Amino acid sequence: MTNQTTKIKTLIIDDEPLALSLLRAKLSKFEKIDIIGECKNGREAIQSILDHTPDLIFLDIQMPGLNGLDVIQKIQTELMPLVIFATAFEQYALDAFDVNAVDYILKPLDDSHIKRAVERAIVRLQSQESNQETNQEKSKVIQAIHAINNRQTTHLPSHENKFVAAQDRKIVIKDGDEITLVKQDNIEWIDAAGDYCCLHAEGVTHIKRTTIREMLEELDADIFKRVHRSTIVNLKFITKVNPLPKGEYFLQLGENERVKVSRTYKDAIKDYLA
Missing domain, CATH: 2.40.50.1020 (LytTr DNA-binding domain)
Known part of the structure; x- marks a missing residue:
């Protein structure tokens, strides 16, 4: 999937057409990235992930209807691609992402942040392939969601x-x-x-x-x-x-x-x- 010749199947998801166009233009500069589709809302994203099984998705968080975090919750763990969130969240939320090793790029989109995110994705995908690691993407995001909401969920007896x-x-x-x-x-x-x-x-x-x-x-x-x-x-x-x-x-x-x-x-x- 991520050897020297195979490209990374990538899906980009954002409800703003200009943001989609800008992200596509910036990602096209990376030889390893193969953009296989674009989605403008959460429901399209879920369907496209199931249909095309991308290796990597760039996912806007603030979308009407199903937002980016809702999309993650609705995707089966075994089918979860690597996720890079595009967000304008405040620092407290970004801290939760950092603690749980959830990758993100900030809006407005910055070339250096995108480069860092892509390079991290390439390394992580290669590591998953070589070490046959269990998919932990959904688990990390769910933990970040709880931290963002500042709620501590506990068992009843x-x-x-x-x-x-x-x-x-x-x-x-x-x-x-x-x-x-x-x-x-x-x-x-x-x-x-x-x-x-x-x-x-x-x-x-x-x-x-x-x-x-x-x-x-x-x-x-x-x-x-x-x-x-x-x-x-x-x-x-x-x-x-x-x-x-x-x-x-x-x-x-x-x-x-x-x-x-x-x-x-x-x-x-x-x-x-x-």
Whole structure:
């Protein structure tokens, strides 16, 4: 993917046409960068990432509708490309990015910042390829989001989690002083990113500090199945199954969500379809 001859498949995402044009012009100066597409909003970005599997994306944060951070939350961990955010955030937010090793370039776009970001991306992609590193992009961004929001998410005691799950079939999500109860029946799919899980329900992404193993223990095992190392789906939301090479699948969940099934976990879907 990132040897001396292969270029880095790159997607650029920004709701401002002038910003897209400027970024494309600046990135065209880098021989290693191959811009495979442009997106002007979050939904286009998600679809393009799933369709084209870029190695690298330059992603605007402040977009109407789904912003850049929303896009990251909705992309399956295993399909997450390397991310460089384009942002005009204040310093407190940039500090959170720095602490969690999240790359960014500041607006207005500066040549030296873009050069630094591209060079870092090349090194990181080469390192991932040579060391077969686990994809940590989503985990780092989720941790930065929590730092930006200045909220400390903690577990409720395990017996409280199990009581709620058993009695009401709800998942407890504690965010600072606020507690949200999410009905299991409304959860379409769940994506784990390190010590966090993103629960996608009714168009909203809820972030819970828990591992995928702990998450599985709370869920109804009859309808929730693990389909990838970091992904769980609610079987009731599957509307279409598209076979892929090498025994993998893409699952269509409702109208807008698409999740990849790995060979390791494909039997759960085969049994369900049978």
